Amino acid sequence: MANDTQEGKILILATESCAYPGANSVGQAHSSYPTNTYILRVRAPVLFPEHFYMDCFRKGISGIIVMSCGEECPYEGAYHAFAKRIDNVFQLMKKEDLDLRRLRLTAICTVCNRPFLKEVNDMNNLIKELGPPILKGEEAATDTP
Amino acid sequence: MSETKKDESGEEARVGVYICHCGGNISDHVDVEKVAEAVKDIPGVVVSHTDMFMCSDPGQELIQEDINKGNINRVVVASCAPSLHETTFRGAISRANMNPYLYEHANIREQDSWVHHGDPATAKAITLVAAAISKARGLKPLEPIRVDAASHTTVIGGGIAGLRAAVDLARNGIKVALVEKSPFLGGNASQLDRVFPTGEKVADLIEYLTSAVAKDPNITVYTCAELTGFEGYIGNFKVTIKRKAPEDEATQLMLKQVKGAAPGSFHPFVGFYPGDVPAADEEETLTTGVIVFATGFELYEPRQGEFGYGENREVITLRQFIRAMADAPATTETLTIDGRPVRRIAMIHCVGSRQIPGIHEADENDYMNEYCSRTCCTATLQAALEVRDNYPGTQILDYYRDIRTYGHNQEEYYSRASEKNVLFFRYEPEDSPVITKTTGEYPLKVTVVDKLTFNEEVEAGVDLVVLATGMKAKNIDSLVEMMKLPVGADKFLQEVHPKLRPVEMANGGILLAGTCQAPMDINESCNAAQAAAAKAAALLGKGFVELDPFVALVDPDRCEGNGDCIAECPENAISMTPDNKAEVNPALCTGCGMCVAVCSVNGIDVQGWGLKEYENMVDAIVKF
Numbered sequence: 001m002a003n004d005t006q007e008g009k010i011l012i013l014a015t016e017s018c019a020y021p022g023a024n025s026v027g028q029a030h031s032s033y034p035t036n037t038y039i040l041r042v043r044a045p046v047l048f049p050e051h052f053y054m055d056c057f058r059k060g061i062s063g064i065i066v067m068s069c070g071e072e073c074p075y076e077g078a079y080h081a082f083a084k085r086i087d088n089v090f091q092l093m094k095k096e097d098l099d100l101r102r103l104r105l106t107a108i109c110t111v112c113n114r115p116f117l118k119e120v121n122d123m124n125n126l127i128k129e130l131g132p133p134i135l136k137g138e139e140a141a142t143d144t145p
Numbered sequence: 146m147s148e149t150k151k152d153e154s155g156e157e158a159r160v161g162v163y164i165c166h167c168g169g170n171i172s173d174h175v176d177v178e179k180v181a182e183a184v185k186d187i188p189g190v191v192v193s194h195t196d197m198f199m200c201s202d203p204g205q206e207l208i209q210e211d212i213n214k215g216n217i218n219r220v221v222v223a224s225c226a227p228s229l230h231e232t233t234f235r236g237a238i239s240r241a242n243m244n245p246y247l248y249e250h251a252n253i254r255e256q257d258s259w260v261h262h263g264d265p266a267t268a269k270a271i272t273l274v275a276a277a278i279s280k281a282r283g284l285k286p287l288e289p290i291r292v293d294a295a296s297h298t299t300v301i302g303g304g305i306a307g308l309r310a311a312v313d314l315a316r317n318g319i320k321v322a323l324v325e326k327s328p329f330l331g332g333n334a335s336q337l338d339r340v341f342p343t344g345e346k347v348a349d350l351i352e353y354l355t356s357a358v359a360k361d362p363n364i365t366v367y368t369c370a371e372l373t374g375f376e377g378y379i380g381n382f383k384v385t386i387k388r389k390a391p392e393d394e395a396t397q398l399m400l401k402q403v404k405g406a407a408p409g410s411f412h413p414f415v416g417f418y419p420g421d422v423p424a425a426d427e428e429e430t431l432t433t434g435v436i437v438f439a440t441g442f443e444l445y446e447p448r449q450g451e452f453g454y455g456e457n458r459e460v461i462t463l464r465q466f467i468r469a470m471a472d473a474p475a476t477t478e479t480l481t482i483d484g485r486p487v488r489r490i491a492m493i494h495c496v497g498s499r500q501i502p503g504i505h506e507a508d509e510n511d512y513m514n515e516y517c518s519r520t521c522c523t524a525t526l527q528a529a530l531e532v533r534d535n536y537p538g539t540q541i542l543d544y545y546r547d548i549r550t551y552g553h554n555q556e557e558y559y560s561r562a563s564e565k566n567v568l569f570f571r572y573e574p575e576d577s578p579v580i581t582k583t584t585g586e587y588p589l590k591v592t593v594v595d596k597l598t599f600n601e602e603v604e605a606g607v608d609l610v611v612l613a614t615g616m617k618a619k620n621i622d623s624l625v626e627m628m629k630l631p632v633g634a635d636k637f638l639q640e641v642h643p644k645l646r647p648v649e650m651a652n653g654g655i656l657l658a659g660t661c662q663a664p665m666d667i668n669e670s671c672n673a674a675q676a677a678a679a680k681a682a683a684l685l686g687k688g689f690v691e692l693d694p695f696v697a698l699v700d701p702d703r704c705e706g707n708g709d710c711i712a713e714c715p716e717n718a719i720s721m722t723p724d725n726k727a728e729v730n731p732a733l734c735t736g737c738g739m740c741v742a743v744c745s746v747n748g749i750d751v752q753g754w755g756l757k758e759y760e761n762m763v764d765a766i767v768k769f
Contacts, residue, residue, distance in 0.1 A: 009766060009767065011763065011766065017641060017642055021226075021228065021642075023255070023256055024226045024228070024252070024255040024256065026255075026260060027226075027254065027255030027256055027259040027260050028255060028259070030259050030260065031260065032260055032261065032262075033260055035261045035265040035266065035268070035269050038269075038272060038273065038276070038766045039252075039256055040276075040759060040762060040763075041227070041252075042754070042759075043695065043736055043737065043738060043751065043754055044737045044738055044739075046737060046738055046739045046742060047737070047738025047739075047741045047742055047751060047754070047756065047759075048738075048741075048742055048756070048759070049741070049742040049743070049756075050742075052756065052759070052760070055760065055763075056763055059763060059764065059767045060767050061763065061766070061767065071634055072631075072633055072634065072639065073631075074631045074639065074641055074650075074651035075631075075651060075715070075735055075737035075739075076629040076631070076715040076716070076735075076737075077715035077739070078715070078737045078738075078739055081713070081739055085742060110642075110643070
């Protein structure tokens with residue numbers, strides 16, 4: 001039942017008003033991209049606390065792309081709060097010796113087909129190069145904020 | 146992962162999974178039978194079916210039969226994008242007397258079968274369905290939030306869009322406060338003469354609407370007025386309207402022009418004057434259900450020296466030209482402006498529109514208008530044709546980057562202009578026309594590298610240069626700040642979704658009408674105004690509003706009352722109860738989730754989009 005390939009998995013958090021319809025637009029264009037990509041529809045990625053990202057890596061997700069609405073975010077103040085949060089996640093990743101490129105923040109609009117494909121392919125190439133995420137150690141693994 | 150979950154009634158989650166063939170759109174690439182087989186043993190799943198078209202009546206009945214038999218209490222449909230049929234399936238569930246929010250959608254068409262093929266596509270569908278199942282198991286029944294609504298709308302802006310919206314709302318029996326900053330109604334449209342694509346006098350359009358406004362007892366007009374206070378939520382906004390005597394010079398000048406005129410009359414290039422200019426400040430607070438933004442646009446003002454503007458009196462904007470033409474003697478062979486015959490006019494498109502970093506100059510805030518203003522091409526050609534029709538002795542040279550006469554019946558303007566011997570030159574932005582003073586036969590000379598003649602440099606003497614200036618977002622910063630409105634990178638107000646929710650802002654109950662949203666012509670502004678009025682009438686018609694239940698909810702058992710969520714919430718939707726627990730006002734909450742991330746004890750979550758459910762989905766993605 002499970003994917004029999006050993007390739008890493010990429011989690012994509014896509015905003016329902018921009019990037020998620022953007023991913024649908026790529027589908028409507030029948031543009032192929034790697035299968036190891038799993039898109040979760042989110043209202044605004046600002047919902048996720050720092051530990052969510054670290055937990056994903058711990059669980060074995062190789063790369064995370066947050067596809068937001070960027071400055072076009074329909075929620076007041078959410079984008080800036082979110083950008084700050086991602087900075088915190090980068091700090092935590094540093095502590096765990098995780099390559100910071102495994103987490104990518106990007107703005108994807110409803111018709112941004114080419115940027116979507118580029119982001120997905122770039123991340124896929126990166127995780128192929130990096131292999132599975134390995135966090136520092138067990139004691140660090142319990143140190144969630 | 147926990148093997149089963151219970152909902153609030155204590156019942157264990159029993160998930161029905163329905164996989165759609167989409168007539169081959171999905172099943173040509175995804176082995177849907179294999180997916181149904183693979184997920185049927187996932188804990189909590191009790192039925193797993195496939196169907197040729199889940200959105201068809203038989204497909205929906207499949208779900209309803211399982212609900213009616215008491216087999217299932219959660220539904221997952223794997224099909225196309227949720228934007229197409231999520232509502233369809235929620236409706237089907239609702240009609241079978243099950244809570245429609247106990248539903249999750251897996252997108253295996255746009256995000257799988259249309260982009261992947263063969264076994265990997267099937268494997269991915271299994272993962273996506275498994276993730277949807279893991280979310281569905283944790284879903285709780287939700288009810289839309291019902292709030293009483295005032296049958297009243299505040300329309301901000303008395304231009305053509307505001308007038309159109311006010312008239313439509315009032316005809317629906319909804320009371321309207323029409324708030325206009327200036328002493329006049331008609332807005333930017335009042336500054337025009339004849340308008341495309343019909344060639345009607347704009348005065349006729351404005352008078353049609355203003356007479357309807359004046360006659361309708363449901364509409365109260367507040368001129369010289371601004372919104373200075375705002376609070377509340379959809380159905381129950383409180384707005385403060387402040388009226389004061391106009392002080393700025395331009396408005397004083399316009400008031401002088403209508404001095405002595407009867408109130409309730411239209412004045413060309415000024416507007417409709419209802420009278421009633423306040424002598425002293427007045428303030429009123431209203432309860433209003435919906436707010437319609439019809440604040441309009443500002444015209445781009447060319448920089449000093451841009452195409453010779455400000456340096457030569459013969460360089461004017463299209464709007465100034467329209468005014469000058471209206472004042473010109475009508476029966477001469479050659480157009481006369483300010484007593485001077487105008488034998489040849491250069492019209493230049495895209496002034497202050499489609500600006501390119503590195504080529505055009507940014508304003509003092511380092512901003513440039515990178516968009517197309519959409520209306521200027523047709524407006525320019527309309528003016529050109531008026532000249533050619535009425536003053537055959539006046540020649541027109543038209544300098545364009547692209548001709549965008551995009552709308553209904555507008556391409557004719559371009560073809561008619563050619564027939565009427567308007568001479569076209571095409572320029573690249575980096576080789577824009579250069580205007581210089583001359584002492585010869587004509588006062589000005591236009592030099593351009595013309596793409597239509599393979600980059601030949603063409604010089605022409607002209608009596609007048611007309612700049613087709615674009616539209617800019619109006620400065621309404623105080624309203625944006627006070628009401629926390631979303632603004633796009635182009636500084637115009639931003640809708641939730643350009644296609645699916647084109648006149649709504651993310652702030653519930655605040656709607657968009659016309660050029661406050663983007664450059665539009667009068668047709669499009671009235672389209673948007675009527676859409677906003679219909680949307681407002683639909684929102685208020687029942688006497689109550691039902692709000693999206695996807696708002697934050699505090700778990701009082703977990704909440705420790707530390708107030709982090711209150712500090713984080715941009716909408717001031719969270720407060721502290723006397724027993725030191727956070728509490729969300731669902732009518733104010735937009736469901737953005739900012740509070741969720743800052744709560745260290747997970748004591749607050751967005752209903753229907755819970756953090757725990759996301760974590761479960763990630764678990765499923767890792768596992769399957």
